[in-house]
Amino acid sequence: MQRHYERLDPVIIQALGHPDPFEWGLGILPSSKSQELFEEAARFGIRYGFTIPIHDRSGPVAAVTFAVDERRQQFERTIHEHARVLQLMALYFHAHARRKISNNQLVDDATLSRREAECLEWAAQGKSAWEIGTILGISRHTVSTYLENAKAKLGVRTVVQAVARVTALKSMRQQPLP
Numbered sequence: 001m002q003r004h005y006e007r008l009d010p011v012i013i014q015a016l017g018h019p020d021p022f023e024w025g026l027g028i029l030p031s032s033k034s035q036e037l038f039e040e041a042a043r044f045g046i047r048y049g050f051t052i053p054i055h056d057r058s059g060p061v062a063a064v065t066f067a068v069d070e071r072r073q074q075f076e077r078t079i080h081e082h083a084r085v086l087q088l089m090a091l092y093f094h095a096h097a098r099r100k101i102s103n104n105q106l107v108d109d110a111t112l113s114r115r116e117a118e119c120l121e122w123a124a125q126g127k128s129a130w131e132i133g134t135i136l137g138i139s140r141h142t143v144s145t146y147l148e149n150a151k152a153k154l155g156v157r158t159v160v161q162a163v164a165r166v167t168a169l170k171s172m173r174q175q176p177l178p
Contacts, residue, residue, distance in 0.1 A: 010034035015053035015063040021087050023050050023079065025071060045069040050079045052090040064090035110153040117166075119146040124163040 006012055011024050025048035026038045041047070049067035053060060066086070068075050079086070112120070115136075122132040129143040136143070147159050156162050 005037060008034070008037055010037070011049070011051055011065070012063075015051055016060045019053050019055040019060075021050065021052040021083055023048070023076075025049060047071065048075070050083075050086070052087050054091060054094045062094050064093065110155075112150055112153060113146070116146045116150040116153070119143050120150050120159075120162055120166055123147065123159050124167060 014022055014024070026035070026042065028048075038047070046067050047069055048071045049065050051063050051065045054062040054064070064086075066079070115138075118136060119132055122135060127135065129147065130140045133140045133143045147162070151157065151159065151162050154162050154165050156165060
């Protein structure tokens, strides 16, 4: 960070500019500045890699990199044979990590807080506000407030309607494309 490598690193620059996975290492991504950076990385055992940029509708957000201490035919062959599977794995991992880190859940155009979504999930399983409160360690009144907020955000009048809307959207997302 002190040397601002994020501005010079050709892996970061390419990941920010292009959504396609790519290989990198000494002699692969040309530039005198990148050569210097790759030589320094090599002293730490990072000489060759495969990076999968992750972009969403707002642009580049992350990248997953597989790196080794030297170019090996087996590593390169594995990358070439399984590049699309690795890309899919990276996307799923990123989505999972983002859900775990995020406090909010996007449902259609409504953004539910983590607690609102949790309360709706328990309500979908038939739990009362008192039971949900006991499970989550909060009061029945707090559960009711979360459920009221979720209903308002989803534009519905009852908890049953809110659960139905969230469930329908989840099942639509899980359906395979034709």
